Amino acid sequence: MSTPPSSTPPSSAHPSSAHPSSGVVDIFDSRALAARRRRALALGPETFLIDRVAEDLADRLGAVKRQFATAVDLGTPTSALAAALAGSGMVERLLAAGPSERADVDVVADPEALPFAPESLDLVVSALALQTVNDLPGQLAQIRRALRPDGLLLAAFFGSGTLAELREAFAVAESETLGGISPRVAPFADLRDLGGLLQRAGLALPVADVDRITVRYGDPLALLRDLRRMGAANPLTDRRRTPLLRKTLARLFEVYAERFSDPDGRLRATFEIAWISGWAPHESQQKPLRPGSAKLRLADALKVPEGRLPGES
Structure with missing residues (x-):
């Protein structure tokens, strides 16, 4: 998500590219993403955020009051979601699908091209993975095709307010x-866009909401270390490929402390968790009434006289 103080060696920059057939722009560098995931595993991953999101997802799924026969954990970077759902009785069979850097995946899957047959899954869950998909509308459409009628998608990923403080401090420092x-x-x-994306993918009863988590750090360097150990260092295709200068890093620390410190001197970092859910359409689901099908006028329901707006004849 951001660039840590010690960057990779300089290399020739290359601009974002688009897939000719789809027009999808490669915002995220897939090779860089894989390298950052491998480095996080080597350093020892920082899991406090994924563990919390996994527990929250299990709680949300529990509110559905239903058992799912075949489920896929899509792209979650650790086994936290499997652990949170284990023994819950909500899922009979959970398959982990994702990149090969996670050694315990059941299915090695490219997030841009899912390998599941149409109408083969009852549930797709994902925790902190979808934010680095270049074609999110396309992936949601693929998930919709893979779900059986009345199958559920429930996912959490980083939303637009994530690391707003770091974004601002970097902008000023650079x-x-x-x-x-x-x-x-x-x-x-x-x-604001997620509900529309769910509908565009053909998912029924779409819901999108957000949860904000504030983490406090002693200094910005501790935040950057955590991001590295989350595998969340800067994966953008258009990222600067030269090492971060000491003067830029020093100014970053100053700006962050000036603008985002609490009275006790600790610094705030915001992680915005966007939650989405949607169902593959099924005849048993509630449907909105057709326009004009109401049997009672609003004025009658409210027991008030029906009037006219100014200017109406």
Whole structure:
């Protein structure tokens, strides 16, 4: 999600590319994503955030009051979701699908091209993975095709307010020390767009909401270390490929402390968790009434006289 203080060696930059057939822009560098996941595993992953989201997802799924026969955990970077659902009785069979960097996956899957047959799954869940998919509308459509009628998608991923503090501090520091800014924090999906994306994918009863988690740190370097150990360092295709300068890093720390510190001196970092859910259409689901099918006028329901708006004849 951001660039840690010690960057990879410089390499030739290449601009974002688009797939000719689809027009999808590669915002995220898949090779960089894989390298960051491998490095996180080597360093020892930081899991406090994924563990919390996994527990929240299990709680939300429990509210459905239903058992799902065949489920897929799509892209979750650790086994936290499997652990949270184990023994709950909500899922009979849970398959882990994702990149090969996670050694315990049951199905190695490219997030841009899912390998599941149409109407083969009862449930798809995902925790903190979908934010780095280049074609989110396309992936949601693929999930919809893989769900059986009345199957459920329930996912959580980073929303647009994530790391707003770091984004602002980086922008100020680079502008002042380098004369311009570079992409440092991923352009996460906005909550206002997610309901429309679910409907566009053909999912019924779409719901999107957001949860904000504030984590406090002693200094920005501790935050950057956590991001590295989450595998969440900057994966953007258009990222700056040269190491971060000491003067830029020093100014980053100053700006962060000036603008985002609490009275006790600790610094705030916001993680916005966007939640989405939607169902594959089924005849048993509630459907909105057709326009004009109401049997009672609003004025009668409210027991008030029906009037006219100013200017109406």
